[in-house]
Amino acid sequence: MQFEIERIIRTALEEDIGLGDMTTEVTVAPDSVVRAELVAKEDFILAGIGVAAKVFTVLDADVKFEKIFDDGKSVRKGEVIAWLKGPAAVLLSGERVALNLLQRMSGIATLTARYVEAVKGTAATIVDTRKTVPGLRALDKFAVRQGGGRNHRIGLFDGVLIKENHSAAAGSITAAIAGAKKKLPHTLKIEVETRSLEEVEEALEAGADIIMLDNMTLYDMRKGVDLIAGRALVEASGGVNLERVREIAETGVDIISVGELTHSVKAADISMLFVS
Amino acid sequence: MQFEIERIIRTALEEDIGLGDMTTEVTVAPDSVVRAELVAKEDFILAGIGVAAKVFTVLDADVKFEKIFDDGKSVRKGEVIAWLKGPAAVLLSGERVALNLLQRMSGIATLTARYVEAVKGTAATIVDTRKTVPGLRALDKFAVRQGGGRNHRIGLFDGVLIKENHSAAAGSITAAIAGAKKKLPHTLKIEVETRSLEEVEEALEAGADIIMLDNMTLYDMRKGVDLIAGRALVEASGGVNLERVREIAETGVDIISVGELTHSVKAADISMLFVS
Amino acid sequence: MQFEIERIIRTALEEDIGLGDMTTEVTVAPDSVVRAELVAKEDFILAGIGVAAKVFTVLDADVKFEKIFDDGKSVRKGEVIAWLKGPAAVLLSGERVALNLLQRMSGIATLTARYVEAVKGTAATIVDTRKTVPGLRALDKFAVRQGGGRNHRIGLFDGVLIKENHSAAAGSITAAIAGAKKKLPHTLKIEVETRSLEEVEEALEAGADIIMLDNMTLYDMRKGVDLIAGRALVEASGGVNLERVREIAETGVDIISVGELTHSVKAADISMLFVS
């Protein structure tokens, strides 16, 4: 993942700094070295501390960055997350990009942790979706893991998910599964989206490895779980929110996928303070 | 901006599709042509319809995409935003990226419009910040404009904003402004962050073009506006939210910058439906 | 895969043509249009005809390329595979790159077809490995499919294969599988490399989805197949060649992975002839 993180950071720095941080260039002496702290302005689960560190070291390999909390840890308002030391010009120029990444990632981890907490004690696992911010999927999915969630497939290339339109195009769920079984790498499980118990049954008989219950009622989900009876993984999807997630988990599904984790993120509030 | 949009779209498609949309490849006939619609699942202000179109035409130049609403328009739940026609495989492979972009951009425009509405009738203008998602700043800022807001500087390279740390590094606000006036392109206005009325006075005397009142009380903002008396633009910043923004606007400031517009976005709910 | 193919073709053309095809520039009139044929100089299975076409259309969108055989078809010595028409300069400058790609890909398909033929009538499927030429994996794996083989995982990112060193690092096969089950996307099957029947048993109990029998004797393979008894897919690997592959298939394994398919390729002999 290191090349992808480097790409993201370089793109972000080029986007923000372009041909130069004009203000800093005319106000800050090049040799002025300072110390700064990243401080939590509210409670959250930390994610991205290594990415934030890398923003500064990409700008200047000699910046010192010492994290106090690891990714995945719970941070309280007022706590210092990390301290850093380096040229004032570098710290000022990198500040915004580092915070933009760290705040988004921590926001994702924090929301994920709330979902994970909500299903605690059930057998259900919270997973993400492909509803990530374009260009940041690697970081979005990393942040989900720090919040205690697991990842669904990364993209269209590393997983099979036969949706309604695919089944329709193939003729039937059965035909779609048969095609996938015959042509795709044997290393991938085959997941099928179903919208009714009849479809669940068809998918099961056709040999699906994972059956997604899409936008079903709690009643149907329970029925689906019973029907499948461990012969395939069961994933609930659609209309999941913090209020409903516990009920969904209690139907006995194995996996609950939640788009909100990455498509509607509230940035965690974090500041960088210069200290003397 | 066209090269930047192309870069964003290509990055997003490579991220999602990689070496191929496995499911589609084994279920959909290459020559199957279908028609689909983008449909609003809630009310929002549209932004990014041209970007969504381009996602599909980058994949296949022959896809037909006809928008029904323009960017900046208000869309009601249930309305069709655009229809498109092309190979089923292309529509399926591009769907997620197009929606991810369109939903985020429309989310930004919608939130911006609420802020703009909130200050209606005052002289204040709502502007964004640099708290955008890394790699998407061009689109984030475009979406703000569709919601009726204006843009602050794009990055560190095209605007001068002397913050507390810059003034401290330069010795004083006065010294920082003097340096900027002497060395930077004459085409840029000089903005200074102030934290007290004393600093406002100093900035004004030193010839600042824009004075930012940072995290001030409403009382101090009003005092600041009086003090400046039209000799510089006045920008309010820090702790702005939908509850407070009207009060802030009524202090008489010219500009209110709002980080939330782009750092904590709720995606607008939009679906792509295949139609027969 | 279209972006990846474009990347490969552009890299190849830049590598070969650089700042210009000197010889062609000084000998061929820019407006001279010619017709040429791609001709088989030996028997082989065709793969890459679309890639070859794209080499020319990347150079000049107006070149006409008409394939006579599709990928996956058997071509006899002397047969014309495709004909093309366009500026002589473009055909001459693109010839080598097009042939280099087409000859390698057809070589892979041809070798794959011989393996597939060798195991005909058994239940075994021939798959490739990651022993591909760096930078060309997408095309190498595409060519294997044209020869009737299937693909193993594309890379390290889209499949799990616990090798000896991974198990050792995790403490045991059991521990390695448990870790993978807990942390990785639920969409991936878990494959484990085993070197003895004891390891097969351990992998099976730990819940492996695919068990690789690595460098085992035919006797042990048969034992392994019996032991597994359909509870996991069985993959034979190591020391596979055309002489041995039938015997291996007859042990009852499901999958046979063959490095030679892509690491030791004999280019199919193909020429481009200008016709009047």
Added chain:
Amino acid sequence: MQFEIERIIRTALEEDIGLGDMTTEVTVAPDSVVRAELVAKEDFILAGIGVAAKVFTVLDADVKFEKIFDDGKSVRKGEVIAWLKGPAAVLLSGERVALNLLQRMSGIATLTARYVEAVKGTAATIVDTRKTVPGLRALDKFAVRQGGGRNHRIGLFDGVLIKENHSAAAGSITAAIAGAKKKLPHTLKIEVETRSLEEVEEALEAGADIIMLDNMTLYDMRKGVDLIAGRALVEASGGVNLERVREIAETGVDIISVGELTHSVKAADISMLFVS
């Protein structure tokens, strides 16, 4: 060549590792450091040892890689080629790419050496062609040099080779040579492909610096060499194989170009073993 090697290695690592080596991530502790050896599993001429080393140091600058043999040296089955030490995760993730490159390059060097050996004692030099794997030409040609061969031109941009079609387009061999002499950099020799002794004579009179005898009989080659009599370099090309190469060399030609060196490579058998 360092930028090109870096490009090849990065492309290869991104292709194989993508967003992460899943198996290694969940089985290997990040701080586990190991020692490994690259071992020859057959006899061959080594090429690419520096490239293999760089694969690992690109992933992690702190990996230690100590080569025991230099490029161009003969290695015997069972001998250790190099040892390396670093994080187990890095060694496992880089192993396949390093071997894919090293095995191909050593395969090329080994085949080249056999051709060089076959013409030993004659005046002929073995050279490569442009029939290399797209994207790897720099390494393919480097490997030929390690096997004792020399390189023909790198691409179309750094050498002039007037083929039949160029002469036809220019009107005649004479006209083609005249054009090249007048317009191209004076630093390049002009090579002409000939198919008969008449063409040899024409090329010679027109002032060709190098005359290629294309697919001629041994008898005609000898005649050609006599005719040219040292007034131009003589290159034999077409249908060269290990059985025929000595006879060709004995006709007195200066240069023999061999496509097989790079278009039909058998990978040298090399393994990476972890040692305790």
Added chain:
Amino acid sequence: MQFEIERIIRTALEEDIGLGDMTTEVTVAPDSVVRAELVAKEDFILAGIGVAAKVFTVLDADVKFEKIFDDGKSVRKGEVIAWLKGPAAVLLSGERVALNLLQRMSGIATLTARYVEAVKGTAATIVDTRKTVPGLRALDKFAVRQGGGRNHRIGLFDGVLIKENHSAAAGSITAAIAGAKKKLPHTLKIEVETRSLEEVEEALEAGADIIMLDNMTLYDMRKGVDLIAGRALVEASGGVNLERVREIAETGVDIISVGELTHSVKAADISMLFVS
């Protein structure tokens, strides 16, 4: 600016060295270390010494480069500008690129300094234009600053300059300024090109921040300055040369923009000498 400088240097080195410095590879021992000096062959103002240093360190991080003069300093014919020490092969391969950059940048600084000298004692500031060499704008503009000039806007994205055609398209200067005031970031000054005193008046009333007097007579410039009377910055442009620049400055304009600074540069004469 560091990423942009790296991009420029890498592009230049790839352009010049490509797959290798053939001459150096066959004549210079890899381990031969030498010392060299950059020597002025005429008088000039130095610019680009850090860029020249970076050319060598990009090739080999261990090259030692010690500058004797800083950018912006006056160098006399015969003086040593910098000395460097490193592998002979690296110094020879990097020499031309380093000199090409250093000579151009110093040429720009030297010409700029002559313009600055010519207006000494007046209030006028010499600035550059967008007439730079494509791809090198960052360096061209940096060099202008070393010669004592200031920069105009970097490009079309970071400044507003309403030219004749823009006003015509908008309907009038007044309409164009109104549009810019309403829609563009409040951080940018608005500059308008005027061709007559009537247009100056219109621009002034419409609230232009900077008024460009384009190709006006000295008489009209003086009139324009009087008319504007400090209410906007005044920029003279068009037909500026070293003979006329003093007269223009004496009209009282604030800014004089000079295309020649970057579009017609005479390279400063600098050599690299190997010393024993």
Added chain:
Amino acid sequence: MQFEIERIIRTALEEDIGLGDMTTEVTVAPDSVVRAELVAKEDFILAGIGVAAKVFTVLDADVKFEKIFDDGKSVRKGEVIAWLKGPAAVLLSGERVALNLLQRMSGIATLTARYVEAVKGTAATIVDTRKTVPGLRALDKFAVRQGGGRNHRIGLFDGVLIKENHSAAAGSITAAIAGAKKKLPHTLKIEVETRSLEEVEEALEAGADIIMLDNMTLYDMRKGVDLIAGRALVEASGGVNLERVREIAETGVDIISVGELTHSVKAADISMLFVS
């Protein structure tokens, strides 16, 4: 060369336009179509008209660009070089980049033509050097050809030029030539820099294909030409200017290389005028 030209144009447009042409965006209606002309403001030799056209078509494929003069033609002050038609916004945004390229290239062609004219009637050919603007070498060298000159090698990778330091490193001119003859592609001529007639003699005996007389007096050049007597090409280099070039040519040298052609270019004066 098409990929390189595209790279140059894209880099230039991104550099100039970045995230958008602000002025044009707020003043020009997107659907306003206009007609414009490129007009010569002085006499010059045209070069780069196709490149200028491409700048506009890269921005918008529908712009119509009709050249009136071809590259290499002499254009008089006041003549229209080309006319173009397209969206006003596109023409305004592309104008500067197109002119920057066209003016530089035409400046190079014009200066080259003066050198070529100066040596008319002698046997000498004018060639360029590697003293080009970093990143634009392909265009610089193309422009030299339009002015009637020829190109020296493109870079370090496609030609051999043994300079003083190379000979010193190899031990002697003789040793350097021997190394080059043995190791480099047989397709390249070997050029050697000489500083005295003794060195000329040594180079000749060692078999140099081209002998450069570096910074020699006219007397020594004549001696050198006599000594070489057609057995190698003779190139004069160093201190060449328009005043001296005829005398140099009359010494009988074959080639005169001129750094000034590309390192000290005066841009040709060209304007773009909108016509109604």
